[in-house]
Structure formats: C-alpha cells, structure tokens
C-alpha cells in the first residue's frame with residue numbers, strides 16, 4: 001500500500017484520492033484553503049467521457065442526479081438571429097446518460113462526500129511549499145512549518161501548480177486566451193413568461209456583435225448563462241462591482257436581436273469576470289515520485305467543456321497505473337501514466353483553443369464573420385459526426401492495469 005500525498009482538494013484532487021483508494025492505496029488530501037469550497041464557483045458541464053470515468057469509480061449514479069441534462073447545442077448569430085448549426089454534446093451512453101450541466105459546487109460536494117465515506121482524510125489550510133525526495137519516499141513541507149511523509153506526491157493543485165514547478169522549474173506559464181468568462185443563474189419565475197426561446201436541455205450559443213454568450217433553461221425553469229467578452233487591455237471588468245458589472249454586460253449585448261439583455265438584467269449575482277488561459281504543452285508531468293493531474297497538467301480553455309471530465313479521466317488512469325504497486329515501481333508507473341494521458345490531453349487543449357478562436361475573431365470583425373461563420377459551421381457540422389468521437393467516446397479500462405491499454 002502506498003501513502004499518497006495529494007495536493008489540492010478540487011475536482012482532480014478528490015477524484016484522484018478516490019481512484020487511489022480504489023487502487024488499494026492510502027491517500028491524504030492537503031488543501032491550501034482553510035475550509036471546503038462549497039458554494040464557490042459557477043457552473044460546468046460533465047461530458048459523457050467524464051461520466052464514463054466516474055462510472056469506473058462507482059460514481060456515475062451519484063453524478064447523474066446533479067444539475068440537469070444538456071445533450072444539445074445550437075449556434076446562432078446574435079445580430080440577426082440566424083441559425084448556424086446544431087451539435088450533440090457528446091451523444092448518449094448506452095444507459096441513457098448524457099452530458100450534464102451542474103454547479104461546480106455540486107460536483108465538488110458529491111466527490112467530497114464520497115471521499116469522506118471512504119475514510120479519505122482532507123486537511124485544510126495546508127499550502128505546499130516544497131517537496132524533498134529520497135530513495136525512501138517524499139517529505140512535503142507546508143507553509144505553516146509542518147511536514148508530511150509519504151511514498152509519492154500527486155499535484156492536483158490547479159493552473160498555478162506548485163508541484164509542476166517542483167517537477168520542472170522551467171515549465172511554461174499558462175497561455176492567456178483573450179476571452180473573459182462570466183455568467184449567472186436566474187431563478188425560475190423572474191423572466192417574463194414566454195420569453196425563453198429554447199427548450200430545457202439545449203444550450204443556445206450566440207455570436208453576438210460584441211460578445212459570445214450562451215443560455216439554457218433547466219427543468220425547474222431557471223436560466224443558466226455564461227458570456228465570453230473579449231479581454232481588452234483598455235478595461236479591467238474584474239474590478240467592477242456587481243451593479244457596474246451588470247451595466248457593462250448589458251451594454252455588450254444590447255445591440256443583438258436576442259433575449260440576452262433581459263437575462264443579464266434579471267441576474268442578481270453575476271460572476272466576477274475572469275481571464276481564461278490554457279497550456280499548449282507541459283513538457284514534464286512527472287519526475288521520480290511526483291506527478292500532475294487535472295489543470296496542473298493540462299488546463300484547457302473553458303470552450304473545450306472538458307476541464308472537469310479530463311481531471312476525472314486523469315484520476316482513473318493514475319489509480320489504474322498504480323494498482324497493486326510497491327514503492328520501488330512508482331516512477332515507472334508514473335511515466336506510463338504520463339505517456340497514456342499526454343497526447344489526448346494536448347489534443348483536447350488544442351481543440352478547446354480552436355473552439356475559442358471564432359469567439360475571439362468574431363468580436364474583432366463582426367460584419368465579416370456574419371458572412372463567414374455560416375459557411376464555417378456548415379463544414380464543422382459535417383465533420384463533427386465522426387470527429388468528436390475521439391473526445392467523447394474515450395473509455396479507460398480499469399482492469400487493464402499497468403498494461404498501457406486504455
């Protein structure tokens with residue numbers, strides 16, 4: 001049994017703790033924040049490949065009750081309401097499971113409860129500073145002067161990972177994508193009856209004149225939305241207070257022939273806009289007894305819709321790679337894990353960057369894009385039927401332990 005020090009109690013850290021426990025090891029999770037992050041964050045979508053990975057951990061049933069089913073997407077031009085194309089969000093698993101949109105907090109809460117049910121300890125207010133490695137194991141040092149000994153360290157510590165720097169001090173910084181991300185949820189009954197123009201479960205995505213945005217309705221009648229305005233060097237909307245944020249966004253969508261301005265006006269708590277980024281490639285995901293999972297290894301643009309799903313896939317592959325292993329085989333198993341995950345993760349990051357590109361271009365050259373986008377999306381729709389299978393159809397076979405088969 002390996003003593004695994006997991007750094008970070010986000011989606012990747014909790015899933016890794018659960019996968020390592022399933023593999024017969026003893027994980028302890030250390031989180032920099034002083035308390036659980038319940039209620040924090042906006043929403044995300046778990047795609048069917050994420051559900052397939054959750055199934056391996058025995059958690060598909062629990063996750064199938066979170067949020068609501070969002071299997072469909074439709075794209076429109078905001079300027080004139082022209083329909084561009086429809087997509088499946090990854091199709092349906094044989095048991096009927098589809099992609100689901102949920103608050104990050106719901107997914108986090110389910111994973112945390114499961115970790116606790118399995119007796120996995122989560123220690124808060126422990127910010128990792130450094131790791132000393134020897135032939136006998138690792139010693140992790142925390143900001144409060146405490147230390148922890150174990151056999152290995154899993155860096156599930158997100159975009160600005162400390163473990164990544166300890167593995168490779170020359171590893172690159174995240175690449176900024178010049179799109180901001182913001183959003184909100186409007187309670188049922190607040191929007192004018194009959195205003196909503198999309199059925200429950202379909203994401204309506206719009207290339208507006210000055211902003212890309214998406215809204216959808218859940219079965220209870222709540223409206224969930226996000227927006228990706230262009231990040232301009234002349235302004236910093238992250239500093240705006242709630243009222244100013246609403247005014248700024250309303251102005252960005254006001255010229256479109258859509259219902260978005262009404263949705264923004266009806267939202268009480270608009271998420272503070274934040275800069276999005278990704279990593280084209282992290283040269284090293286592991287060294288000796290240290291390894292990366294989740295955003296620490298391969299943050300993708302939110303336009304990939306794969307952040308949480310890929311983090312869960314990493315966790316399953318890591319657990320499977322370490323199943324039944326003794327400490328002297330750790331570094332070989334971690335190299336195999338990196339080998340299995342890296343090509344796929346980098347392809348998803350690149351895919352997310354390509355998905356973000358028309359949102360950026362469109363805001364620079366709106367009139368031109370109104371002519372070009374319908375042609376582009378006709379082409380994408382033709383290709384999507386075969387090509388997206390590599391993203392959504394991914395399955396990791398737990399019992400193929402250490403064989404390199406996934």
Ligand SMILES: Cc1cc2nc3c(=O)[nH]c(=O)nc-3n(C[C@H](O)[C@H](O)[C@H](O)COP(=O)(O)OP(=O)(O)OC[C@H]3O[C@@H](n4cnc5c(N)ncnc54)[C@H](O)[C@@H]3O)c2cc1C
Nearest residue numbers: 008010011012032041042043044127128157158294295307
């Ligand atoms: C509070 C929060 C809200 C989010 N909200 C959204 C959202 O609304 N929509 C969306 O698409 N994505 C959101 N994300 C990101 C999304 O959860 C991730 O892209 C995806 O789930 C993969 O996450 P991760 O676990 O790899 O990284 P993260 O979710 O970033 O988790 C990393 C964890 O490591 C901890 N940590 C960092 N450094 C250290 C250290 N030195 N020592 C100990 N712990 C450390 C952090 O506090 C954090 O809890 C959010 C992330 C966080 C942390």
